[in-house]
Amino acid sequence: MRREFKQKSKVLLIDDNYEHLVGIRELLNLEGTFDVVGIATNVTVGLNLIKKYQPDIVLLDMNMPDRDGLQGIIEIGKLDVDTKVLALSGYDDADLIFRAMKIGARGYVLKTMASAQLIYAIEEVLNGKIYLPLALSSRFFEYFQQSFREENSKMESDEENLLSYLTQREEEVLELLTQGVTYKGVAAKLFISETTVKTHVNNIFQKLQVNDRTQAVLYAINNGFLTKKGVNVLAGR
Numbered sequence: 424m425r426r427e428f429k430q431k432s433k434v435l436l437i438d439d440n441y442e443h444l445v446g447i448r449e450l451l452n453l454e455g456t457f458d459v460v461g462i463a464t465n466v467t468v469g470l471n472l473i474k475k476y477q478p479d480i481v482l483l484d485m486n487m488p489d490r491d492g493l494q495g496i497i498e499i500g501k502l503d504v505d506t507k508v509l510a511l512s513g514y515d516d517a518d519l520i521f522r523a524m525k526i527g528a529r530g531y532v533l534k535t536m537a538s539a540q541l542i543y544a545i546e547e548v549l550n551g552k553i554y555l556p557l558a559l560s561s562r563f564f565e566y567f568q569q570s571f572r573e574e575n576s577k578m579e580s581d582e583e584n585l586l587s588y589l590t591q592r593e594e595e596v597l598e599l600l601t602q603g604v605t606y607k608g609v610a611a612k613l614f615i616s617e618t619t620v621k622t623h624v625n626n627i628f629q630k631l632q633v634n635d636r637t638q639a640v641l642y643a644i645n646n647g648f649l650t651k652k653g654v655n656v657l658a659g660r
Contacts, residue, residue, distance in 0.1 A: 431458040432549050433476060437469035437495065438462075438484040438511065443534065447482065450538055457545070466490040470498055477504045480549055483528075485512040485519060493522055500527045509548050515559055530554030586648055588630040596623045601640050601649060 434457045438444045444462045451457040460476040463469035466487050473481060481499065485492030496508050510528040512519065513535070520531050529548045532541060536556065547554040589597065592613075599609045606624070610617040624636070633639045643649065 431456055432480065432545075433458050433460045433478040434545070435460055435469065435472055435476060435478040435481045435506075436462045437464075437466060437481060437487070439464050439486070439488050440484070443484075447541070450541070451545075454542060466492075466495040466498065469495065470502070473499060473502060473504060473506055478506055480507045480509060480545060482509050482511050482545070485510055485514075485523065493519075493526065496523060496527050507548050509544060509554070520555070520559060524553075524555075531559060532556065533559075585631050586643070586646055589627065593623050593627050593630070596620060597627055597639065597643055597648065600624070600636060601643050 434451055436444050436447055436459060438447075441464055444464065448459045448462060451459050460478055461472040463472055466483075467489055469481070469483070483492050483495050483499075487495065490498070492510060492512070496510070499506060499508055507529045508527060510520075510523045510531045511534055512531065513533065515533060523531055530544055530553060532544045532554070533556065536544075540556065544554045544556075595613060596609055599612060604612065606617055606620045610620045613620070624639075627639055628634065631639055631642050633642055
């Protein structure tokens with residue numbers, strides 16, 4: 424009878440705790456479906472082993488002496504290899520989980536997990552899936568949502584800050600434009616030439632990232648420019 428043999432998945436282990444490395448290696452060897460091609464106690468050695476053996480998956484400790492796990496994930500991503508990274512950690516830190524997954528880790532497991540869970544996590548990642556233990560999933564997504572809200576808030580803040588790039592003279596020109604004053608009228612009120620007004624207007628367009636006077640005025644109104652400056656500040660000039 425013909426018997427088919429499934430090719431073993433190549434695994435590389437990187438952890439500064441040698442005893443932990445040996446324990447995982449023995450566990451995976453006993454499983455029979457994995458081939459632990461190498462172990463390393465720091466990221467530098469680990470990267471060299473990855474180049475040499477091109478493993479299917481790397482189990483990478485996040486707390487390393489020479490370069491931490493996050494730096495390791497980034498460096499592995501730069502290599503011309505099809506190697507997936509499963510992050511290992513002794514901490515259920517939501518920020519660390521988020522950053523590890525964001526830069527390329529395909530999963531995150533705790534060192535305190537049961538052996539069966541670790542095997543399952545490795546198999547899930549090898550099968551192209553993302554793995555997070557149920558206990559960490561809710562914390563990860565809560566942190567993700569919080570980070571998304573903060574990023575949106577920062578983007579909105581950055582948009583408002585575009586007005587801060589204007590010089591005092593550009594603010595004066597923009598304020599008159601919001602009052603419907605023509606370029607000629609702006610020149611007369613500010614005692615400058617119409618050509619100079621147009622130069623200021625072009626600078627305003629560039630700084631506010633708009634294409635015309637209407638967009639500039641709408642941007643100013645929507646971002647509270649008139650409230651900050653006061654509508655009638657220049658009206659009496």
